[in-house]
Amino acid sequence: MDDLPRRPINKEREVDVNLQVASLLGTNGQWDVTKLIHLFPENEVTRILHMQVGNVHDRDVWAYSPHGSYTVKSGYTLATKLKEAEAVRDASEFVEVLELKRLIWKVPTIPKIHIERLNTRGLELDTCCRICKAAGESIEHALFNCTMAQEAWNQRSLTDLLTAYLKFMPDETIPFAQRKAIPWILWAIWKNINMLLYADTQESITIQIVHGMNEEEKKWVPPLPGYVKCNIHSNWRNAKLHSGVDYIIRDQSGNVLHHARDALTFSPNRVTSELSCLVWTLEIGFYFKDIIEAVKKPNDWPLFRALLQLISSLCARFRSVAFEVESSASNQIAREIAKSVLCDGHFQSYLAFGGPAWLHQRILREAAPISS
Known part of the structure; x- marks a missing residue:
């Protein structure tokens, strides 16, 4: 773009x-x-x-965001670029000075200097820690030296464990919950600091750690009785390559009814590839009679309105269609099939009953908790 x-x-x-x-x-x-x-x-x-066309009404599209809707971030980025372009155009004799400023900005230095630089760009940031009021807050201070950080480490007693992180992670003599909590403790502390700085609020660190660990453990969830679940995935790398797409349909017991794989033509971006994957899946699903925010709120994605209108018309042919977002961990089977298109060069499309033989054991493992 x-x-x-x-x-x-x-x-x-x-x-x-x-x-x-x-x-x-x-x-x-x-x-x-x-x-x-x-x-x-x-x-x-x-x-x-590469631009999608369709029988849709004309409407204004914001050209500076991936989805075509205005955001504060994209507006600020545009204003910054226009200001820089104007400065170069009106003061070409100072090009060397501008280049020197860019080089200075890239010099590795302490965070405090970065904060001072952001202050000059209109962001009034206080360098004092908002929690313990210590001056010169840094990443080290936020994660280790702040009173809240020390409290979190004392609760978990993981300071020594962090020092030998790579050594202790495979050590089965240490409780699994403690080994798994290490990265989530750092994440929770850092998230809490940002929430206090920009939203003037805090959350329980313990709750954040537990929530983060639960998110990591997400697995495939079966559909409601009487329904089937279709997992899809689009493996997109860049605009010059094909996209590997697939879907796999399972019942409430985890049994694979059928699956399909294909290689779609070049897509200019990841969103177009994923929406095209959904169109491909719905078309096949309709013939056999058997991204989600964009599908639920098409008006917020005007750049892709042609594909979204096609998806809407295809959904109308089904008796019942529902969409939900799957995490990477709970969508592994579909991801592996789609990745095989580009990684293994399997560009031949096909549709088959049951699941692929090379993923048979993994499919059984996902279905095992349901059967028990």
């Missing part, structure tokens, strides 16, 4: 300023490749063909 929106580069010297997207579409509603090649150079044609 360009830093600033621009018109495509034209082959011809005279440009039709009234040219509309509709003029570049064929009778089938898709891009007319012949017209594109006639008007634009090859690299621009490739970029245009």
Whole structure:
């Protein structure tokens, strides 16, 4: 994506300023490749063909975020870039000075200097610790020296354990819960510091640690009785490669009814790849009669409205469809099948009853707790 929106580069010297997207579409509603090649150079044609088109109404799209909706972060980034561009344009003689400032900003230094630099950019940050009021707060202070950090370490008695982290993690003589808690303690302390700084609130460190450990243990959850569950995954690497996609359908006992795998054509970004994977799954599911925030709130994702409208129309053909977000840990089977497309070069699409033989044991292990 360009830093600033621009018109495509034209082959011809005279440009039709009234040219509309509709003029570049064929009778089938898709891009007319012949017209594109006639008007634009090859690299621009490739970029245009990666854009999804559909029978959707025109609407304003914010060009500076991945999903097409305005966010404060994207607005601040744009304002910063425009200010920098204006400074370079109006004071070209100071280019060397600006470059020197960039080099100084990259010099490894103590966090306090970074905070002072952020203060000059309009962020009034206090360098004192908000918890114990100690001056010159640093990462070391927040994680180890602050009174709250020391309290957390004293509760768990893991200071010595952290010192020999790599050595003690495989040691089965140490209770598993203590070994597993080490990274979550650091995460909970750091999260609490940020919440106090920016939201002026705190949460129980113990509750955060327990919640984090529970999140890590997420496993595949079966569907409700009478329903089936379809896990999908899209393995996207970059805009130049195919995307590996798959779905696997299981019943409430964990039995695999059927699964499918395919390689989709190039997608310009991860979201397009994931939405295309969902379209592919719904189309196959409809024929056999048998990303989630974007599907639930399509108006917040205007950049992908053509795909989202197609998903909506496909969902209407089913008697009942529900979407839920799966964590990486609870979606391992679908992830492994999708990854095999790119990792192992399995570009041949197929649909099969049951699960893949090479994942048979893992599927049984996921279904075992349900049977018991």
